[in-house]
Amino acid sequence: xxxxxxxxxxxxxxxxxxxxxxxxxxxxxxxxxxxxxxxxxxxxxxxxxxxxxxxxxxxxxxxxxxxxxxxxxxxxxxxxxxxxxxxxxxxxxxxxxxxxxxxxxxxxxxxxxxxxxxxxxxxxxxxxxxxxxxxxxxxxxxxxxxxxxxxxxxxxxxxxxxxxxxxxxxxxxxxxxxxxxxxxxxxxxxxxxxxxxxxxxxxxxxxxxxxxxxxxxxxxxxxxxxxxxxxxxxxxxxxxxxxxxxx
Amino acid sequence: xxxxxxxxxxxxxxxxxxxxxxxxxxxxxxxxxxxxxxxxxxxxxxxxxxxxxxxxxxxxxxxxxxxxxxxxxxxxxxxxxxxxxxxxxxxxxxxxxxxxxxxxxxxxxxxxxxxxxxxxxxxxxxxxxxxxxxxxxxxxxxxxxxxxxxxxxxxxxxxxxxxxxxxxxxxxxxxxxxxxxxxxxxxxxxxxxxxxxxxxxxxxxxxxxxxxxxxxxxxxxxxxxxxxxxxxxxxxxxxxxxxxxxxxxxxxxxxxxxxxxxxxxxxxxxxxxxxxxxxxxxxxxxxxxxxx
Amino acid sequence: xxxxxxxxxxxxxxxxxxxxxxxxxxxxxxxxxxxxxxxxxxxxxxxxxxxxxxxxxxxxxxxxxxxxxxxxxxxxxxxxxxxxxxxxxxxxxxxxxxxxxxxxxxxxxxxxxxxxxxxxxxxxxxxxxxxxxxxxxxxxxxxxxxxxxxxxxxxxxxxxxxxxxxxxxxxxxxxxxxxxxxxxxxxxxxxxxxxxxxxxxxxxxxxxxxxxxxxxxxxxxxxxxxxxxxxxxxxxxxxxxxxxxxxxxxxxxxxxxxxxxxxxxxxxxxxxxxxxxxxxxxxxxxxxxxxxxxxxxxxxxxxxxxxxxxxxxxxxxxxxxxxxxxxxxxxxxxxxx
Numbered sequence: 110x111x112x113x114x115x116x117x118x119x120x121x122x123x124x125x126x127x128x129x130x131x132x133x134x135x136x137x138x139x140x141x142x143x144x145x146x147x148x149x150x151x152x153x154x155x156x157x158x159x160x161x162x163x164x165x166x167x168x169x170x171x172x173x174x175x176x177x178x179x180x181x182x183x184x185x186x187x188x189x190x191x192x193x194x195x196x197x198x199x200x201x202x203x204x205x206x207x208x209x210x211x212x213x214x215x216x217x218x219x220x221x222x223x224x225x226x227x228x229x230x231x232x233x234x235x236x237x238x239x240x241x242x243x244x245x246x247x248x249x250x251x252x253x254x255x256x257x258x259x260x261x262x263x264x265x266x267x268x269x270x271x272x273x274x275x276x277x278x279x280x281x282x283x284x285x286x287x288x289x290x291x292x293x294x295x296x297x298x299x300x301x302x303x304x305x306x307x308x309x310x311x312x313x314x315x316x317x318x319x320x321x322x323x324x325x326x327x328x329x330x331x332x333x334x335x336x337x338x339x340x341x342x343x344x345x346x347x348x349x350x351x352x353x354x355x356x
Numbered sequence: 357x358x359x360x361x362x363x364x365x366x367x368x369x370x371x372x373x374x375x376x377x378x379x380x381x382x383x384x385x386x387x388x389x390x391x392x393x394x395x396x397x398x399x400x401x402x403x404x405x406x407x408x409x410x411x412x413x414x415x416x417x418x419x420x421x422x423x424x425x426x427x428x429x430x431x432x433x434x435x436x437x438x439x440x441x442x443x444x445x446x447x448x449x450x451x452x453x454x455x456x457x458x459x460x461x462x463x464x465x466x467x468x469x470x471x472x473x474x475x476x477x478x479x480x481x482x483x484x485x486x487x488x489x490x491x492x493x494x495x496x497x498x499x500x501x502x503x504x505x506x507x508x509x510x511x512x513x514x515x516x517x518x519x520x521x522x523x524x525x526x527x528x529x530x531x532x533x534x535x536x537x538x539x540x541x542x543x544x545x546x547x548x549x550x551x552x553x554x555x556x557x558x559x560x561x562x563x564x565x566x567x568x569x570x571x572x573x574x575x576x577x578x579x580x581x582x583x584x585x586x587x588x589x590x591x592x593x594x595x596x597x598x599x600x601x602x603x604x605x606x607x608x609x610x611x612x613x614x615x616x617x618x619x620x621x622x623x624x625x626x627x628x629x630x631x632x633x634x635x636x637x638x639x640x641x642x643x644x645x646x647x648x
Numbered sequence: 649x650x651x652x653x654x655x656x657x658x659x660x661x662x663x664x665x666x667x668x669x670x671x672x673x674x675x676x677x678x679x680x681x682x683x684x685x686x687x688x689x690x691x692x693x694x695x696x697x698x699x700x701x702x703x704x705x706x707x708x709x710x711x712x713x714x715x716x717x718x719x720x721x722x723x724x725x726x727x728x729x730x731x732x733x734x735x736x737x738x739x740x741x742x743x744x745x746x747x748x749x750x751x752x753x754x755x756x757x758x759x760x761x762x763x764x765x766x767x768x769x770x771x772x773x774x775x776x777x778x779x780x781x782x783x784x785x786x787x788x789x790x791x792x793x794x795x796x797x798x799x800x801x802x803x804x805x806x807x808x809x810x811x812x813x814x815x816x817x818x819x820x821x822x823x824x825x826x827x828x829x830x831x832x833x834x835x836x837x838x839x840x841x842x843x844x845x846x847x848x849x850x851x852x853x854x855x856x857x858x859x860x861x862x863x864x865x866x867x868x869x870x871x872x873x874x875x876x877x878x879x880x881x882x883x884x885x886x887x888x889x890x891x892x893x894x895x896x897x898x899x900x901x902x903x904x905x906x907x908x909x910x911x912x913x914x915x916x917x918x919x920x921x922x923x924x925x926x927x928x929x930x931x932x933x934x935x936x937x938x939x940x941x942x943x944x945x946x947x948x949x950x951x952x953x954x955x956x957x958x959x960x961x962x963x964x965x966x967x968x969x970x971x972x973x974x975x976x977x978x979x980x981x982x983x984x985x
Contacts, residue, residue: 451916625784
């Protein structure tokens, strides 16, 4: 099985504080991997290191065997890695469709074609498809800032998939979303995972969400990997239970 | 060699003045995201106001000085914050920065039209003779400037490090969000930094105007040097601005002495570009995490 | 600082039977160009000159609008770039005898290249450091212009700058040259209009609104930022190339740091991020002083004060005010800004 992502001995220290303290794991193609852990365990820092938002103090990140450790986020994205954000980051002044076209335009053509070519960079059809898939149909022309929180979350996810990424990192996708939306979101994510064959890594607090969506789970505590395995295995692991004090 | 010493002392003197301007600039930036493009004019105006007070009220020097200084601190310390910064900060950093550019134009043209387009003599509070040290003619004025400026900086350091109020202000400057969580009255601290900035500008103005005369256009160069000092030194508050200011002052003094006078200004500029390329966080600053 | 979406969704209500690529802004530009072509009749030489000056400054402000209003960068060197363009054109046309069109192109290319060189290192750091690098650059250019008398004429400047001709037709008179300026300005505005509507414009907007998110979508923020800065600077070069033959004599004073501040104020006053904003801003900056002649140099204070009040009341400048007014008039209910 193909290893899409490999993180080796990653360290990230802020001054004297070790946020990530030697984390290693692999992600196989098509997997949905969950990363959980109590607050402050280093999940977000880990993500930011993988994505080039922060420079790790030590260690390496490999994408399909290629070392991408110090690549900038935009370069990484063009290699096929996309992400969603914990704190919502859609473009409020642009319409939903415009947001989606923006999400894909840098993957189509060249700088020249983006200047001389069509306004939508040839992505109108794809955007329509995404809008349909994520059930945002009636909102295509609406300004993204006017959408409800849950709808913006769906848009955020849709944007991550516009460019047909190889690897998607989702940062707390379930945060602040109501139960009905949550079911929709989970179902959509599973569907697109099956359809596009993309690999997911999900950080989450919501236990039910993680356990029902992910095929494999890693538990972080104090910057280190505490346990690894299927949701059931991890749930039963006494060290995990202790670190978490229940869920 | 003797000449070199004189130039060095001159450089340290003007450098200390630029440091005062740079400290205020940095403080205000760090606590309230205000990039004050009018900082140079802040150093130019107090002297003009003092001269104006003397002229208008026919007051003796000390009274004129008091009136001018009080007026300045009130208007450009408290007033600046309340009428310009507060209403605008909610629109973001950019509009506020532009507003300070507008302010700098108003202050400059105001001084030109309201007072004089010509350079005016400003009374020196210290003797202007020179003394002989190691065969070099050292201006007492420079020595006095160094003493006063360093004294003020020392006072500021004591205040920031040694008093409760000062430490609260420093906390606000380093991280306003956390400071608020810690229960520090951030609004009041921010106001304090503006008042301190105005006060530092006053001191700088009073120290530099006897040498360079009071002219409405002084702000351009002083402002430029204050910015360069702040960036070269790094935004590590007092230490950074002090180091930056001294370097700029010495470099400028040496450039005037040993390089062509018409390109004297270019040397600190080149220094700025070099620092931005090589050590962008400044000599004393902390490296910022790469974000994008 | 927010600005309207660069691509307006067609309102379902009124839809004119026009080809898809034409929008309100383009129509306004065309209409304005036509009006300005005929406007100077009966205005006399000086009035015509002011109109031409307004248009030339608009070009410089348009460039700065791209840099500031779309990419969110504070450039304090726009006037310096204009100076580079003006002196380059002046020297090439009067000393070297090159035709204006080639000089125009060279001015633009030169300022574009300098913009790239200047911007590249500065943008590796924090974006707002560009302000200080451009401040330093401005001062440096001004020093060179003033000191290198053999090249620039120093404080005595360059005079007898020739005006271009068009296929043998001489454009020396105020009216013919004004019309030439109208055409060139129109073309430059259309290029910018096209750019903003294209995916480039979308990327610029993303860059300004949320650079971190933009980067995570594959937008090479450094490159787009550099591009916005370099193109903005090139427009200043173009403006300079028009300015030199317009005033026929140049010296360093219109290209000082103060002038760069002034240009920034014009962008903001007109409305940063609005395509037509620069024309309004330049109107305030160029035509207003003419009306306020009696106030002498006080007009600068008045202008700066207006800008400050405008910033407090409506950071989107005059364009923002007009937009609000229009929305109230037509009773449209836009989403909250």
